[in-house]
Amino acid sequence: MTQTKKPLLVLGVTGSIAAYKAADLTSKLVQKGIDVQVIMTESAQKLVCPQTFMTLSRNPVITSLWEMPDWQPGHIALAIRAAALLIAPATANMLAKMAHGIADDALSTYYLSHTGPVLVAPAMNPRMWQHPATVDNCKLLKKRKVQFIGPETGHVACGENGPGRLAEVSTIVDAILKGIVVRG
Ligand SMILES: Cc1cc2nc3c(=O)[nH]c(=O)nc-3n(C[C@H](O)[C@H](O)[C@H](O)COP(=O)(O)O)c2cc1C
Numbered sequence: 001m002t003q004t005k006k007p008l009l010v011l012g013v014t015g016s017i018a019a020y021k022a023a024d025l026t027s028k029l030v031q032k033g034i035d036v037q038v039i040m041t042e043s044a045q046k047l048v049c050p051q052t053f054m055t056l057s058r059n060p061v062i063t064s065l066w067e068m069p070d071w072q073p074g075h076i077a078l079a080i081r082a083a084a085l086l087i088a089p090a091t092a093n094m095l096a097k098m099a100h101g102i103a104d105d106a107l108s109t110y111y112l113s114h115t116g117p118v119l120v121a122p123a124m125n126p127r128m129w130q131h132p133a134t135v136d137n138c139k140l141l142k143k144r145k146v147q148f149i150g151p152e153t154g155h156v157a158c159g160e161n162g163p164g165r166l167a168e169v170s171t172i173v174d175a176i177l178k179g180i181v182v183r184g
Pocket of ligand 1: 013014015016017018041042043044090091092093094123124125128
């Protein structure tokens with residue numbers, strides 16, 4: 001039986017309380033026939049463990065810039081193969097690093113190496129989302145064609161109501177299925 005190659009999606013998971021929803025997202029994407037390679041920030045690993053993503057994605061999870069199983073740095077090897085990069089949830093911190101080209105961990109360094117479509121699903125407290133720094137960072141990223149999925153307005157984990165809630169997993173999956181067809 002001939003096997004068709006699955007499109008490779010790099011999924012960045014950052015230190016938002018919504019990180020647990022990225023586990024469901026990973027499972028749904030894998031069920032849609034997408035090869036998911038997860039990169040977790042250090043903060044994300046304090047909220048959800050890498051083993052969860054390893055099991056659901058059926059791939060080892062990248063947890064550090066300094067994991068080098070090969071002669072070539074992992075972020076470069078991955079960038080050559082990836083169809084798209086999705087960061088979900090995306091913290092205010094990660095959006096700021098992306099806007100300013102800061103590459104001080106595996107995910108932000110990967111972002112600078114990636115040449116394909118980039119999608120982000122921000123998740124944070126409404127105050128953080130509405131802070132002028134975040135607003136300006138998002139404007140910069142949109143100018144560079146980064147696609148935003150959400151955030152939605154509603155209840156956030158800290159008990160407040162407002163914009164900053166992670167988009168529904170089904171909304172993110174739909175956006176990826178539309179985007180990944182282009183290059184996959
Ligand atoms: C329990 C907890 C929940 C957090 N949730 C969020 C969040 O939803 N969104 C956000 O932008 N930051 C959140 N933060 C703050 C980030 O974890 C912090 O800014 C961190 O530096 C982000 O690092 P990263 O972008 O490398 O993952 C939270 C912090 C804690 C302790």
